[in-house]
Amino acid sequence: MKIKRLSQNVISKIAAGEVVTGGYSIVKELIENSIDAGSSKISIEIKNGGKEYIKVKDNGSGMSPDELKLAILPHTTSKIEKIKDLDSISTFGFRGEALHTITSVCRSKISSVEEGSEVGLSLELSGMNIQRESSFSGTSGTSIEIFDLLFNTPARRKFLKSSMMEGRMITEVVQRFSLCYPQIEFEYIKDGQKVYNFVKAVDRKERILRIFPILNEEDLIQIDDFGSKLSVKGYISLPRTSRGNRVGEMFFVNNRYVKQNSLNNALERGYGEMLNKGRFPIAILMIEIDPEQVDVNIHPQKLEVKFSNNAEINEFIKKAVRTSLKGSGGFNLDISHNTFNKTISTDELERLSDRKEVYPEKTFKADNSHYVNNQKTGDKYNGFQNSFSSIEMERKIFRPFKEEKINFTGTYDFIGVFGERYILIQFEKNLLIVDQHAAHERILYEKFKENKTIESQKLLLPLSIKMEDFELELAKDKINRINEIGFGIDFDKKDIIINAIPVIISERYTEETFREVIEELRFEGIEESEKIFKNIIETLACKNAIKTGDVLKEDQARELIDEIFEKNLLVCPHGRPIYMKITFKDLDRFFSR
């Protein structure tokens, strides 16, 4: 398809967004263009954190001289034409905006040779003005050089971070693409030093080992699991190799890098107790999902995606991780298949591999018939179910209660605390089982949310913690945010001295919580501030809530329930339910009365 200007009609349908927020966003846009152009080799070079120089060169299909001149104009693209095309985008680009926006805020040089031709055009631009054009001969491909980032918008240039931070963010962009596309050669040069030189490969393992030097080959476990709606592939680290931050947790949904807390959570729940508090795995997970099930939200800066069924996907990932860790290495899908009667028809088999067990909501629709339904499923898929633990079975059975909202008015009878985990109460004619951690987490979350500023308690004994250089830089950069969240910090060479903490967090988790906050703040600027703030208070709530296994006295348990009633809370901040309801009817049915 040739590059054309989009019609006004189409333009109005495309969400406008800021494309250039820093060197990393330029590198991201340019690499995406190179991948869209079918390149098999991409070289990236930066100097001084990209502030001074950025170059992205590829061997893709290139542009003819006329096309090149068009490409730098606003709303020109070869990737879509009509509004309808927006529904079936298979490329990264589609707005026809990136090149235009990038070239308008820097001095640049673009050279391109179209596939099949030997002569190309080279344009030197200053802002939008063409300063020089020249022909040259070469092989097909495009090279874009950026000098003096944001030179003509000093106000924005001021907002760039230190060269070290900017450089690091660009490195992360390059790492992500390299991990996502092992079949593409990547070369990355930073301040004259060759950081990466990745040759074409079938598998991404080599690259993971290069990018995370703390990993040994034996530390990596492969994951390759699929269901009817999604598949998860990639590598995760054995629990013995972990890090103090989440930088090593990466998720790609249909080849796009996403940053989504629920995925991090699912992954970490997969590890469960195998990882110590405050330690995080390295995990590169490629999630493929039917595009209809996911809203990629192609807004340039948004890294979040919306799944039509978040809970299912999280559960799937958690299980995939768990089984891989248990088997430490093997593919795990077959475990459930092995329990089948071998005479099962292919037809049946296909239906079974739907892995219905992780989609409980779909299995039981109506509240009053779910036992019956389950009975049925139980008969049919007997072998299947035996391979699940009883806990999963229970969750499966009771999940449908989720839709029902209880109106908490009136009083309840306190029954007790079960297994240092669940609070049992009788309410109206129902038995309610309340998850103590989820409930408390939600209460804390609400408290943080209500008080727009988080109060900060000064510490008697300031706590000194060691952080990596980039984290120190980030903390300096985000000092105002850190204060708003309720932490007070000073710097002492390589250490951060925490001298005040948010009022409701407990001292024990000071360091852990602070590290998580820094981790979240890394994404500010890429993600919206409100979103980051929400994530942070989620983290504060989760870290500081009563844990499963903490012993609750009766009055503490009652206090918790009272608050849940008062505020009418149903789910924890991550969307997991706080309680489960069992009615007399349910019980009678179970006992066949």
Added chain:
Amino acid sequence: MKFSVEKKQISFGMDKVSGAVASKTIRPILSGVMFKNKDESTYELISTDLETYIKTEITVYNSSELESFVVEAVLLKEIVKNLPEDEIVFEKDGRNIFVKSGKATFKLPTMNPEEFPEFQNTNVDNEITFSLSVLELMLERSVFCANRDELMKHLNGLFWEYSGGYLRLVAADGFRMALAEEKITKEIESSFFLTLKSMTELLNTLKTSNSDELKVNFDDTKVSFKFDKTTLVTRIVDIEFPNYKGIIPKGFKTKIFVNRNEFIQSIRRSEITARLGSHSILMNINDNIIKLKSSSPEQGEADEDIFVKKEGEDLKISLNPKYLLESLRKVDSEEVELGFVGYNLPVQISPIDIEGYFYIVMPIRLIDE
């Protein structure tokens, strides 16, 4: 083997040692109490959780062929309490021991006394004699500030410091600190840290005493407390207690003197709104009035004026009512003194006219105006 013992004797004995009986243990022997045969008319009762050891003595009579044995502590304590008669007879037959009183007989299995850990005594002479009730008071005044979190090892206990003719007890969590001190007669310069758990056991055991004389001794690894015929020995925790002296203000910019009860009442009223909303009470000290203010987004505000005596500058400071109240409640003078250094700096709370203890509370941060 057979002996008789008065119900009161053994019941008191069991009370004294039960503090150190290990509750959750993988070594069953530690859930027992050791009856160590000392002479014809004396048994030593010993319990330990390997951190703290308690030993006391009971007198027995009608004894024959006494030997040592170990029996489950909680069970025995319960049985002894509920026996009908004043005389209790113990009789051992093989591995079992029969406990008889009146018409009631209990048969209890015993554990091997050889497996029971050796009682650890202090073996250097740093002994001082102290008033038991004074130490009890010092403990009451300090221990509540210790961090309750067992994972915060370096603060989950009490710091003991002998220095300059004083014994000083210091406890702190992340936000506040308590210090209680008393003159001693011996010149000892030393310090050590004991766990909160052992200090709670000590307090409980001290309360069972009939006399006021207490002997405290320590060596490199343990501390012992002796009173009546009871000895409690506990292990020193090998941690470095933070430099608490650096926290104590050297001087004050503002001082207020206020009636303790009135102050407590006012804070409690303000705390109602504080509890629902923020965690702080704003104190605005202006001449001879403190304005207390607390607010919550939904429940509104509470304002209250208190008249005080003030020295020094006016000041605005925000404090957590919970910490303030806990300290004020421990002060036993009618008037209290609060010393301030600045709005983001420690506050010192002390009684008036009573020497020897004070509290330090860190404020809630106020952003510069």
